[in-house]
Amino acid sequence: MTRRLVLVTGASSGIGKALAREFAANGWDLALTARREDRLIEFAEEMKAQYGVDSLTIAADLSKSSAPKKIIDAIAAADRQIDGLVNNAGYGLPGTFTETSWKQQSDFIQLMLTSYAELVHRVMPGMEERGYGRIINVASVAGLMPGSRGHTLYAGVKAALIKFSQSLYFEGKAHGIHSTALCPGFTYSEFHDVNETRSMVSKLPNFWWLTAEQVAMAGFNAVQRNQPVVVPGLWYKFLTGLNQILPNDASMWLMSRNSGSFRQGEADTGKGAKTAA
Template sequence: MISSSTPSGYALVTGASSGIGAAIAREYARRGVPLILTARRLDKLEQLANELRPQVSVIVIPADLGDPSAPASLVAEIERRSLPVRILVNNAGYGVPGRYTTRDWPVHAQFLQVMIGAVSELTWRLLPAIRESGQGRILNVASFAALVPGADGQTLYAAAKSYLVRFSESLSLENADRGVHVTALCPGFTWSEFHDVTGTREMVSKLPKWAWLETDAVALAGIEGAEKGRVIVVPGRVYQLAHSIARHLPQRWVLRAMGRNSGRIRRID
């Protein structure tokens, strides 16, 4: 059943094939919101779509957002099918392990396209219609890494996620008068494929269980935060407390702590 506060129309979820993106899609389906799912892996998208179709209408449009032409092509296909997007979930993302100069520039360029370029362009292309609805939502999946000083081996990841936070803050101010809620979701360590892709699963598995969040809980926190008009959402009491403490400590102390612990939880080769 769609809540009275939930916009009528489709929710477009990028990076919906697994992890937080798939969890967000499931939560919106539970709420009766029809979905447009996009990611690179068509088989994974179809598997999720088949799971959710008994609840809502689900459209699958595969796209590789690392391709600079993908955002325009995706929106063109959505418009060709006359699908009204009222909720945009910018979730697609990944991490590039290692220090900045240990990776070739094309690797970084594609990363920036997915994490910043595609998010910015999709939002720009879809925002006018979302504004016209008078009750739209934009949910940008950032990271707790955006809220603390950058760590060794996380050069572009933390920076890109910080961009999403500032982007969300400005968009929220610009569009509040049209009933559009813009939210940056900032989860900490979350059980998903993310650490398998970056090759850090063995390292992060040494973290205590209390440091981990479940994808379903993160998705619920993000969607409920967006419905309430919260601009920044930090799921989990542990991370909420850590965020509060980090904001009041001298930055040099936090940087020193990040430097001591970076090599324990991420590759810095």
């Protein structure tokens, strides 16, 4: 019997790479995509040596609208069906809404929301036909908390992914398809270097930090048991739980205080970015 295959976006680093490793450790073949193909090839070789799994590597820039089809076509051309999808590729866009260009914002929406939805739309019919599927959308605790100044669309896009995953959970139920929104807090990866928040978030105490492996294991276990939303780590379960019971004004006040203190380092430069988890 052919082994199951999971498509993982943003598999060259951080949480995506850790999720791909988790699937491989559980006997899944991999289709790995990101822009840095050299990293994907090296990782594919490592997974073959460690777990004996086969991998396809597909270089693609998911901020381009042609990328989802290109990725799915490459997998079909290799005569493989997709049983699992991990939508994970992402970054933060520093600055307030008017400090950034519309091109930056529309690329952000294309990568962080449209490509996620299109990939699900392309793989789900096959999953329905076969009566089996696993879908993880990597969201964030930011999607469960109030929005705040800077990284303007980040929390909104992540909130949309959480609602999207919940709807998929209901729609997939009758077809053996499990869907999970994975909502990490601050996680060690390249994310905070790419979105220029490293100097600020490095001031956070250790208990705010998760490892990519911790996040990946929580995501894999949640999708296996068909849990629609998972928040890894006790601290973040507490914070998101607290947010649910606080009046909206109190949450907004707390968020403005916290994002203010994380942003202290940037205040003098006038750059004005808050942190995005």
